[in-house]
Amino acid sequence: MAAPGILLVDKPGGVTSHDVVARARRALGTRKIGHAGTLDPMATGLLVLGVEGATRLLTFIVGLDKTYEATIRLGASTDTDDADGQTVTQTDASSLAWAAIRSAVAPLTGRISQVPSTYSAIKVDGRRAYDLARAGQEVELAAREVTVSRFDVVAERRTGGFVDLDVVVECSSGTYIRSLARDLGAALGIGGHLTALRRTRIGPFSTVDAVEADAIADGLLLSPAAVAASVLGRLDVTGDEARDLRHGKRLAGAASRLAQDPTAAIDPDGVLxxxxxARGADVKSVMNMPEEASR
Incomplete structure (x- = not known):
């Protein structure tokens, strides 16, 4: 059986997130591997994989804030809102002023209402939106509230009637960068779509520490205890308290010791x-870890 832990992988372009998971299953010799959020085939960057019992921690990782580096092409829109789709409109953007771009970016920053791309993995009546769209069916997705805490244009290039913007986006989970590209182009009246996307961060995890997809077997598995503590903070418990928690007992009056709720309980040996x-003034386990998946 493979050791439990969290593996950071730098996904290459042209493959699906499922392809990377399949590689990891072969390399590590286990079927029990999950991930904390997919990337489109076109996209590159950070995938967080959970191995064996550490897959339980993915639920606390998937909702963390993320950072992306992307390229937005202004002057054309596509049916998928990215470069993999068919061009729907095309407009000469060569005369587009920088001040207009800056003004259009500002309303897409902060707490915003965003309609996901039609070609997204969101389920509609039990089917993926992209499957329905590819089948020629009309897909209408509801707007959702997301937070874009940073939307910076770091470079601009003009060629062939297009304006290409290199951007850095920091955002809440559930934000679609393709939709930002689409909405920026729509606000400027010239269309826009995504031509490149790279996820560089999920919460405290970064591509700096990720292994290439073809070197997964040599990758370093982060321990469940270290990961849980970095994401949720830690509550150091005694051996007796650890035993009580594992047996379903409460720690009386221990809620004041929690830095946040929920948090990771770590025993004196560094085991998760x-x-x-918190349950009133007490502390209670909301998710026990199997002993073999705890270190």
Missing amino acids: VGIVG
């Missing part, structure tokens, strides 16, 4: 006992 939360 489980994820705990």
